[in-house]
Amino acid sequence: MSAALSAATPNRVPAESSPSALLSVEHLTMRFGGLVAINDVSFVAAQRQITGIIGPNGAGKTTVFNCLTGFYKPTVGRLMLHHPARPMLLEQMEGFRIAKDAGIARTFQNIRLFPAMSVLENLVVAQHNRLMRASGYSLFGILGLKRYRVAEDEAVAKARRWLDKIDLVPRADEPAGSLPYGAQRRLEIARAMCIDPVLLCLDEPAAGLNPKESGELNELLMSIRDEENTAVLLIEHDMSVVMKISDHIVVLDYGRKIAEGSPDAVRADPNVIRAYLGEEEDEDLPDIVKQDIPEVLS
């Protein structure tokens, strides 16, 4: 409980990033005209951990993602990525370089596959930059040199490994747009993983999935964390996903960080309960309701 309480002081900047920190967000603020979508949010995502970002609708979760992945330029703040190669300041990088050089992959709230291209092609396109280098920026490829063909075979092998993981090997040659919804969600995650990211940002991956599918999603995400050496940043409404697999949770409300900590700590945090269920007026609530509140959040 004490950890949760100390983290609940929103303006606290994380102390000098610990060695295991992968991404530190410091004083992130994003204004659209007069609207403050994110107000001075700071948090740390650690290596080999799943960090959940939750909050009611309009809390600014997706805006945080858009700032991280270069779709928005933050008004104020520092986004420091402790990349194995060298530390990088994300807010100063061009959009596509955040995926290419910094290795941050993302998925979208509304699925964004390449629907007319086949499932396999979707995964091969994700390996574009490596294949471009191997094809000598198309020069060797046009001439049909062996060096490029080897690289393409490797790319297909890697795609196949991911297709195995998401159970889509039999449908590999079909157009991605013809897949059922749940399979499209999994394919989008596999595609993001094909760029070999150090950090994977998932924007509501469980939205629209049935309980069985979201159970499979949990396993996929945990295997990514444990086997691929990739940290995961997760926006999710589905509490059964967030609470079960997150190692650390950040709670946003109206663009401010209102709590941070382990799933258990966050679940019991009065600020979080207030944000989700409205103002808590202890005296008026029957005891039975008060007991129920943590369960609603679980």
Add this chain to the structure above:
Amino acid sequence: MAGVVATIAREPKSLAGRIAKDMIISGIIVFLLGSQLIGIETIDDPKGLRFITRYDDVLAAALAVALGRAGLQMLRAGMAKPVLIGSLAFAVAVIGSTLIGGERDLSLLPFDNKIVDWVFGLTAVVFAIRAAVVHGRGSASAHRRGAVMDKISAQTQRFSPYAAGLMILLAVLLPVLFPERRIVDMGILVLTYCMLGWGLNVVVGLAGLLDLGFVAFYAVGAYSYALFAHYFDWSFWACLPLAGAMSAFFGLVLGFPVLRLRGDYLAIVTLGFGEMIRVILINWWWFTGGPDGIRDIPRPSFLGLPFERESPDGSATFHSVVSPILDSMFGIELEFAPLHRIVYLYYIILVLSMVVCVFTLRLRRLPIGRAWEALREDETACRALGINPRNTKLTAFAIGAMIGGFGGAFFATRQGFISPESFSFIESAVILAIVVLGGLGSQLGVVLSSTLLIGLPEVFRELADFRMIAFGAGMVLIMIWRPRGLLAHRDPTVLLHGKAGLKRSNRAMASEGSG
């Protein structure tokens, strides 16, 4: 009077009676209107204005409308099949007899005006199409028809290696089989547009960037060659790569400012660029010759040998060198003929277009080609995967422009004279129509549609302006029946399960109706 009106207003009982009544009433209306509008023609005579009467045309109009009403009534009564057969037979008979007749009037119809014969024939064709649509609607839903068409284009795609082989063989043998200037010239024209179509296909079909100013790059290529030849006396073969490079450079320059635009906005800006290049060519008169153009552009030579009867300085020509060799080796006498140069041009464009075809086919299977297609599908997702949208788009612009430039250089050397008039917007529109009609992204579709759009209008040149009407009608029909083009079918560029995978992919597309 009231009795007559009441008789006319009464609905006849039988179908035949209804049709007959409809025919008579509409025939009378057309006769009354037409006797004023069609029946009297004003002639400007040296003695002044006078009138002549054209009763036969009025009768023809009344008859046509009456027949048309009969057809419509029958269609409405659900008799699509007889109308289809009848109108098809009528169309074939009328158009056939008119075509066979040539200059003589062998037509089955009693009019001495050939255009009227054609109008009747083509109207019957339109009727047949309409009857076919009604008939088709009765037997198969539009969705099913779409699925069938998709299956057909998937099959075409499967057999395209054989079809392409056959076409290439035909193309190689064409000047041997038909050694006529008219036919070889037409072959050159069709192949030029094939090549331009494949070039534009990279930009529009693969990268999904709607470019309405493609003719600008065609013009840059043509003028690069013409100006290099004019000012420096460089030969065609030296200038061809230069023309491609110049066009590619212009592709980059014009592509850069429009990177952020998509769809309609991009189309409008590229349209403007196409016009700008033309206007610059007109106004920069001291350099480009302005509206007078550039004349005496050198013809391509064969290993340095010109195609002339005698060269002015007495040096060797193609004929003077090749004919003794043929004579000594095969005992064939080779007479000098102007056709040799045309045939040579034909083979140049054949080789050029084949190179472009293989080049673009390979590009599509490379990472850059896949990135273009991904960019067409979803630019945001591309950026999230670390694909540089700027460079990818600019490569598409540059490569499309380069191919346009090659086409332009060839155009300049074939014509021997170019002026800005050759590079008007209609050229862009025709090339775009070829790509869209053939099916975005389909190589074979471009061949098919450039044969249809360039070849057929040349064949029917004697129909003058009517062929443009037919052109427009054809485009409208394609847009109704096959909005994504004749051969709109996409095969994956890389397969996990080989042929079985291809089959599954085709089935999935057909069932989805998005093939």
